[in-house]
Amino acid sequence: MKATAVQKALQGYATKERAKSNAWFFKTGEGQYGEGDEFIGVTVPQQRLVAKQFVNLPYTELKKVLTSKKHEHRLTALLILVQKYMHAEKKEQKEIVRFYFSNIEYINNWDLVDLSAPQLVGNHVYVYGGVQKLYSFARSKNLWYRRIAIVATYSFIRRERFEPTLLIAKILLQDKEDLLHKAVGWMLREVGKRDEKVLKDFLTEHNSRMPRTMLRYAIERFPESERKKWLKKDKSLES
Secondary structure, eight states: OOHHHHHHHHHTTOOHHHHHHHHHHTTOSTTSTTTTOBOOOOOHHHHHHHHHHTTTOOHHHHHHHHTOSBHHHHHHHHHHHHHHHHTOOHHHHHHHHHHHHHTGGGOOSHHHHHTTTIIIIIHHHHHHOOHHHHHHHHTOSOHHHHHHHHHHTHHHHTTTOOHHHHHHHHHTTTOOOHHHHHHHHHHHHHHHHHOHHHHHHHHHHHGGGSOHHHHHHHTTTSOHHHHHHHHHTSGGGOO
8 A cells, every 4th residue: 555545546536626625614724723735626525435444554655645745645644544543453553553643743723633632542541551751742833732732622521521621721712822722612511511519610600711713612512592692701702
C-alpha cells in the first residue's frame, strides 16, 4: 500500500464545487485561522470510506498522507490512525499516539482535532494515564494544542468523569479565540447532558467571566426561558 493510492482514491470523490465551499467554510483567507489550507473537495463520509480501505497502510506511507498540503489527505490519514488504534494492542496503541504527537503540527484545523483527539489522545490518557499533558496543552500558545486539550476530554465525559473538562474549561475561560469558546461550550454542554447539576454549578461560579459564545454553547439544550436567565446574570452577556 502506498500514500499515492490513498490520494488517488480521495481524488475519485473530489469536486471543484465542494473544494471551493470547504475553503470558505474552513476560513482559509489571509489572516484567518485556516490561512493557506488547500482542499480537493471530498466529504467526511467519503473520507471515512477511504480510511477503512487503507487501515493497514504502513506508517511511512501514512506520514506522507498526513504531511500533505491537502486538507482531506491529512484528515483521512487521521481517520486511518483512529481505525488502527481501535484494533491495536496496548504496545501498538502507544506507538500510534507517539506518531500522532510527533506529527502534531499537521493537525491544524478544528475538524482534524475534533475527529482524532477524543479517540486517540483522550481515550489513551483515560486508559493509560497522563492527564497532565492535557493541562499543559491547555496552556499552550498554539490554538490547536488548546483545542486538542479540551476536545480530548470528551472521552472522559462519556465515562462520567468531568474533572478534566471542568479544569481545562477554567484554564480557557479567558481565551481570546472564538474556536476555543465554541469547543469549551460544547464540552460543557456534553457534561450537562450527563449531569445537569455539575454544569449549572460550573455556570453559577463562572458564567460572569465566560465569553458569550462559550456560554451560549454550554446552555444550548436549556429551555429558552432558562437560557435567557443565564444570559442576563451578567449584562455584558446580553444579546
